[in-house]
Amino acid sequence: MFYYPEFDKDGKKVISTCDTEMMMDIAVYKMKKGESKSFTLPTHELAVMLVLGDVTFNFDGEEKHATRNSLFTEGPSTVHVSKGVTVTVTANAESEILTQSAENDRDFPTKYYAPEDCDYFTSCQGKWEDTAVRDVVTVFDYKNAPYSNMVLGEIQTRPGRWCSYIPHSHIQPEVYYYKYERPEGFGACFIGEDVHMIKDGSVAHFPGGLNHPQVTAPGYPMYTVWMIRHLPDNPWLDRVDDERYMWLNDGQVQKFDREIK
Numbered sequence: 001m002f003y004y005p006e007f008d009k010d011g012k013k014v015i016s017t018c019d020t021e022m023m024m025d026i027a028v029y030k031m032k033k034g035e036s037k038s039f040t041l042p043t044h045e046l047a048v049m050l051v052l053g054d055v056t057f058n059f060d061g062e063e064k065h066a067t068r069n070s071l072f073t074e075g076p077s078t079v080h081v082s083k084g085v086t087v088t089v090t091a092n093a094e095s096e097i098l099t100q101s102a103e104n105d106r107d108f109p110t111k112y113y114a115p116e117d118c119d120y121f122t123s124c125q126g127k128w129e130d131t132a133v134r135d136v137v138t139v140f141d142y143k144n145a146p147y148s149n150m151v152l153g154e155i156q157t158r159p160g161r162w163c164s165y166i167p168h169s170h171i172q173p174e175v176y177y178y179k180y181e182r183p184e185g186f187g188a189c190f191i192g193e194d195v196h197m198i199k200d201g202s203v204a205h206f207p208g209g210l211n212h213p214q215v216t217a218p219g220y221p222m223y224t225v226w227m228i229r230h231l232p233d234n235p236w237l238d239r240v241d242d243e244r245y246m247w248l249n250d251g252q253v254q255k256f257d258r259e260i261k
Contacts, residue, residue, distance in 0.1 A: 001196075001204065001206070002191065002194075002202065003203045003204075004199065005203060007028075011031065011032075012027055012029050014026075015028060015175060015203050016175050016203070016227075018101075021173055021205070021208075022174075023173060023229040024100060024102045024175065024227060024229050025044065025099075025100075025101045025102070026175055026227060028097070028098050028099075030094070031053070031089070033091055033093050033094055034090075034091065035090070036091070037088070039086065039089075040084065041083055041101055042084055043104075043105070044103055044104060045080070045081065045083060045104040045106075045108075045150065046080070046081050046087065047078055047079070047081075047139070047152050048087050048089060048097060049076050049077070049139070049225070050067075050076060050078070050097055051071075051096040051098050051179070053068065053092075053093055053097075054066075054092040054095060055089050055090060055091050055092060056089070056092060057077075057087065057088070057112070058088040058089075059081060059085065059087045059110055060110045062112070064077070064079070064112050071181060071223040072181075074115060075118050075120070075154075076113070076137065078112070078140075079112050079113075080110070080111045080112075080113065080145070080152075082147075083104060098177065100150060102149045103149065104147075104148065106147050108148075111145070118153075119137070120136070121135075122135050127248075131161055132161060132162040132163070132165040133161055134158065134161065135155070135158070136156075137153050137154040137155075137156075138151075138153040139152040140152055141228075141236070146235075148230070150230065151226075151230070153226050154224065154225055154226065155224040155226055156221060157223075157224065158216075158221055159216065159217070159218050159220055160217065161215070162213060162215045163213070163214040163215065163222070163224070164213050164214050166213075166241055166242060166246070166248050167190070167212075167241075167242040167244075168212075168242060169209050169239070170208065170236055171209060172208060172229055172230060172234070173205070173208055173228070174206040174226060174227065174229075175203065175204070175205055176224050176226055177225040178200065178201070178202050178203070178222060179201065179222075180220055180221075180222060180223070183200050185200055185222065186198060186217050187215055187220070187222050189214050190211065190212060190213050191204065191206060191212050198214070198222065208231075
């Protein structure tokens with residue numbers, strides 16, 4: 001459930017595959033300046049996100065230029081397409097992109113999400129001496145993309161803080177991809193009763209029904225791409241708080257006010 005995958009000789013790192021419990025094909029690519037990659041999936045919807053760098057996206061006869069020099073002060077740029085639509089990415093500088101795909105027989109309009117099109121919110125501010133404050137970015141979920149079988153977003157966990165707290169779960173499978181700006185950065189990931197050391201480039205798979213709180217070390221903000229797979233006739237809508245910890249919320253289920261722009 002926790003992995004430390006490496007990039008292969010072609011600059012590809014496999015994060016997840018559809019034939020696992022996660023039900024999503026997810027990969028990260030390191031691209032050299034001038035390199036181009038094209039993606040066309042006959043039976044899967046596809047999201048292509050710029051993690052870091054400078055790229056040009058081409059799709060449906062459109063061209064979009066996107067840059068991102070910081071994981072923590074700039075938002076993501078993403079192209080989301082239905083099956084059979086080609087997305088080409090050209091790197092204008094050394095860049096890192098992430099692809100997420102899942103089976104989906106629906107046809108839907110291509111959507112380009114610039115940083116300003118994403119939803120941003122900060123949770124747990126003013127609670128528990130701010131020890132669980134986190135900043136969440138939602139690119140798309142069921143609220144703004146009900147035709148999709150996926151959810152895509154980012155979490156920025158502040159140094160020395162907990163994330164995804166209070167402990168919670170959901171029946172839909174989820175994948176986390178972690179990055180630190182400094183290679184020695186570290187944290188801890190709890191999956192059910194098991195604990196794993198988070199490192200730069202590591203990956204967590206959360207099967208349905210298991211709690212998955214996180215924490216990062218003081219001095220090291222943690223960046224996470226979070227990706228959820230909706231289940232047939234059971235889309236992910238919100239978290240399920242562990243009743244043992246609900247006293248921390250005065251016995252109330254924790255709700256987050258999110259408005260999709």
